[in-house]
Amino acid sequence: MTSGYRDVADALRDAIEAGEYAPGATLPKQDVIAAAHGVNIHTVRKAVGVLEAEGLVTPIRRRGTVVRSRPPMRRLGVERYAKHKWKSGVVAFAADREASGVAWKPGDQTQSVRTVPADDATAAALGIKPGSEVYERARLVTDAGQPTHSLTSYYRPEDVADTPIVDPTPGPVPGGGGFGALTRKGLEPDRITETIHSRMPTPDEIDTLALPAGEPVMILERCTYTADGRCVEFARGVHAASRFAWTYSFTIPD
Known part of the structure; x- marks a missing residue:
């Protein structure tokens, strides 16, 4: 289990880079991520914010947090x-x-x-x-x-x-x-x-x-x-x- 938003961000980033969440895929809901890592929703939001700032994910209304396509x-x-x-x-x-x-x-x-x-x-x-x-x-x-x-x-x-x-x-x-x-x-x-x-x-x-x-x-x-x-x-x-x-x-x- 992790305890900080950076740990959660690291885990999600690793999963994205490993292909667990492909481009265009939606990350699990924040309450699911929170339960999986033993943290609260606020911590998950900060973690997702880190990934968004890195350009890895984009929040899309009514859909959730989507992994960005990176086809340079x-x-x-x-x-x-x-x-x-x-x-x-x-x-x-x-x-x-x-x-x-x-x-x-x-x-x-x-x-x-x-x-x-x-x-x-x-x-x-x-x-x-x-x-x-x-x-x-x-x-x-x-x-x-x-x-x-x-x-x-x-x-x-x-x-x-x-x-x-x-x-x-x-x-x-x-x-x-x-x-x-x-x-x-x-x-x-x-x-x-x-x-x-x-x-x-x-x-x-x-x-x-x-x-x-x-x-x-x-x-x-x-x-x-x-x-x-x-x-x-x-x-x-x-x-x-x-x-x-x-x-x-x-x-x-x-």
Whole structure:
């Protein structure tokens, strides 16, 4: 028998990880858990709260505490940007899906385009003055109807004004996505810098990504450069943490 909420949480976590409670399964009612571990309901609630904060379970009204599905999709590192992929029409999020054995369709990505004033980070990345007009291309990507991440890219107007990048039609930009369109404009991407960190989501991000309580998000900032060092895209991505395993393969530098 156990006596503390951490002990109960440890026991339930072990059972989940061992497959005793499969993804989508409902944990026993709290009074049953309490009796099994010799504790009171308050202790069980605290234990379940620990698992919820870890992203292992989600309370669903009229159903109970449900074990969350954890099918992390592979988010490739340098491989997702391989030139042969987007030059043959395969966009980055589709490369991730194919590497994960997950089907995809163009409608899995929404798209909205507008002009906005550049914030400080965007201006610094693109080498322009804060407040300068830039194109903002915002996408929400879903898998089987469930949001996985959002990605918002910013461009100088002179780089994209006459390209398919500013077409708000849902789905990836035809012909290899935004990188393909930039290449056809004579601005072929050659180097990328990505910065990644995690944090708790904002209320808007919780709504947009349909996040359960306690799930953090992974924030990606990407600068894409041409061979001569011109930054042609600054992008911010917000990823549901439980939806991705981040995979990087690279040659070790000398």
